Amino acid sequence: MKKWLLGLSLGTFAVVMTACSGEDESAENTNEEAQTQEEVASDSSEEAATTEGSTEEGAGQQMEMPEPDLEDVPDVVATVNGEEITKDEFEQVYTAQFQQAAMQAQMTGQEMDQAQMKQQIAEGMVSQELLKQEAEDRGIEATDEEIDAAIDDLVERNGLESREALFTALEEQGLTEEEARAELQSGLDQDQLISEEIGEIEVTEKEMQTLYDETVQQQEESGSEQELPPFEELKGDLESHLMQQKQSEATQNYASELREDADVTINL
Structure with a gap:
C-alpha cells in the first residue's frame, strides 16, 4: 500500500485506515477525486498555493478549533477474527485524522x-x-532492507535531513521508532499482498489527459487565476495520483472480499 506508506506527510500513517475502508466509501471516493484534482493544481504552483494557504489560515484562525470527542469509545472498538482493535489504537488513529479534518473544517x-x-x-x-x-x-x-528503503523514501519525500529527523517528528505525533517500523512493515506486507492479488497497476496516457482536462475545467469554474502548466510538465504528478487512486480502490475491493468470510464485530 505505497499510497499511504510513501505519499502521506508526517504524522499521518494512520490515514491508511480510511483508504482501506470497505464501507461508506462512495461519498469518500468522490471527495478523493476532487482532492486529486486540487492537489495536481496545487503542485503546479507552490508559491501560489503557499500564498493562498496563508490567507485561508488567517481566516480559519477566527473560527474555534473543534476538539475530538472520544468519551463514548469502548475499550474494545472492534474484533476481527478474534483479534481486538483497542480503544488506545483507535484513539491514536482518530486523533491523527481528526487534526487534519478539523483544519479543513x-x-x-x-x-x-x-x-x-x-x-x-x-x-x-x-x-x-x-x-x-x-x-x-x-x-x-x-525485510529490514525494504523497511529501511521505505524510511529513506519518507525522509526524502518529507524534505528531511535524516532518519533521525523523521523519527523525531513521528515521536512528536505519538509514534515511537519501533511502532513506526512496525507500521511500515505492515504496510509493505500488505502492499505485496495486493500486488499478488491484482498484479501491476498501469496508468494510461488517456487517463492522465482526462484528469488534466478535469483539473483545468475545475480551475476555470472556480474562477482561479492560477494557470496550470502544460500537460507534459504535470504527467509525473498525474500518473502518481492515478496510481494511488487505483491502488486504493483495489485495496478497498480486496478488503471487502476478505470481510465476507471474516468474523467481524464493531462496537461503536
Whole structure:
C-alpha cells in the first residue's frame, strides 16, 4: 500500500485506515477525486498555493478549533477474527485524522460529523486488520532492507535531513521508532499482498489527459487565476495520483472480499 506508506506527510500513517475502508466509501471516493484534482493544481504552483494557504489560515484562525470527542469509545472498538482493535489504537488513529479534518473544517466553515468519522475509521481499521492477517497467513514479511528503503523514501519525500529527523517528528505525533517500523512493515506486507492479488497497476496516457482536462475545467469554474502548466510538465504528478487512486480502490475491493468470510464485530 505505497499510497499511504510513501505519499502521506508526517504524522499521518494512520490515514491508511480510511483508504482501506470497505464501507461508506462512495461519498469518500468522490471527495478523493476532487482532492486529486486540487492537489495536481496545487503542485503546479507552490508559491501560489503557499500564498493562498496563508490567507485561508488567517481566516480559519477566527473560527474555534473543534476538539475530538472520544468519551463514548469502548475499550474494545472492534474484533476481527478474534483479534481486538483497542480503544488506545483507535484513539491514536482518530486523533491523527481528526487534526487534519478539523483544519479543513476551519477553512471551509463546515461542521464535522464525528459520529460518522468514528464509524469510517473503525471500518478502515477492520479492513487493515483483515489485510494484515491475510499477509501473515501467506507468510509475507518485508525485510529490514525494504523497511529501511521505505524510511529513506519518507525522509526524502518529507524534505528531511535524516532518519533521525523523521523519527523525531513521528515521536512528536505519538509514534515511537519501533511502532513506526512496525507500521511500515505492515504496510509493505500488505502492499505485496495486493500486488499478488491484482498484479501491476498501469496508468494510461488517456487517463492522465482526462484528469488534466478535469483539473483545468475545475480551475476555470472556480474562477482561479492560477494557470496550470502544460500537460507534459504535470504527467509525473498525474500518473502518481492515478496510481494511488487505483491502488486504493483495489485495496478497498480486496478488503471487502476478505470481510465476507471474516468474523467481524464493531462496537461503536
